[in-house]
Amino acid sequence: MPSVVKDFVQIDIITIFPDFFRGPLDFGIVRRAREAGLVKIDIHDLRAFTRDRHRTVDDRPFGGGAGMVLKPEPIFECVEQFKLAPRAERVTSNQSVVLLSAQGKRFDQKLASELAGLQRLVLICGRYEGVDERVGTHLADREISIGDYVLSGGELGAAVIIDAVARLIPGAVGNEASTRQESFFAGPELGETSGPSSTCASGGLLDYPHFTRPADFRGIKVPEVLVNGNHEDIKRWRRRSALEKTLQNRPDLLDQVKLSKEDKDLLAEVAGEVKR
Ligand code: SAM
Secondary structure, three states: OOOOOOOOEEEEEEEOOHHHHOOOOOOHHHHHHHHOOOEEEEEEEHHHHOOOOOOOOEEOOOOOOOOOEEOHHHHHHHHHOOOOOOHHHOHHHOEEEEEEEEEEEEOOHHHHHHHHOOOEEEEEOOOOOOEOHHHHHHOOOEEEEOOOOOOOOOHHHHHHHHHHHHOOOOOOOOOHHHHHOOOOOOOOOOOHHHHHHHOOOOOOOOOOOOOOOOOEEOOEEOOHHHHHOOHHHHHHHHHHHHHHHHHHHOHHHHHHOOOOHHHHHHHHHHHHHHHO
């Protein structure tokens, strides 16, 4: 069933701890995006979709082993009430059902941009030893991990995804240029008229260093070029700093970035300094 076109992103969180989200979604950009009606977030208590007296959401694993596993029935019933497109047609319908999982595809800025373009995003939070595998194979259309470590539940992951996605929804951040010049942003450059900062769009590198007043804080001075330099010098310094930081902290990113001839020269320059 094709989705109804909406001018906001609808996010549904499925969790056994709905109160967990009091706080993480109530501050800063996420809060403002909600208040401005750019994103609507509904939290669904998985226990409301159980049918037994004890509101049981988990059970022992077949085959034995430690811990409990979230049962499939309440999760399927909760998602089914949303009347989404069939699993195979979701992405083309601008919808996605995500299972938070340590075994999922690693969340990154590219994936955040993709999710920010959807109209409907459902986030299923696992707990205990995990979720019945059929949720991943027959209900969710993707599994996402927020990093190579094991958390006790998917709730923190859902909050991380919502924060990263919300700030990419057009209008959520006051100055849209600021999301374009951040670390990892690999989208199109902004126009030359935007001044020295926005023309330094990160292009997939880590962000360049930022400084504010005072220019001299306890004897630690802001780089001279930022205080007295011209736009071209500032732009070059920022690009060089971004390359240097990326080389030091995340050299893997350099393989995915399109480097200009000037970038390569700057990189050779900073690589020489890093080795020294
Ligand atoms: N037995 C699972 C494994 O080894 O992959 C770990 C289960 S974990 C204790 C419980 C739940 O936390 C998972 O079902 C998932 O929803 C969530 N979770 C744990 N680590 C995560 C991560 N790195 N990213 C996203 N969600 C995670």
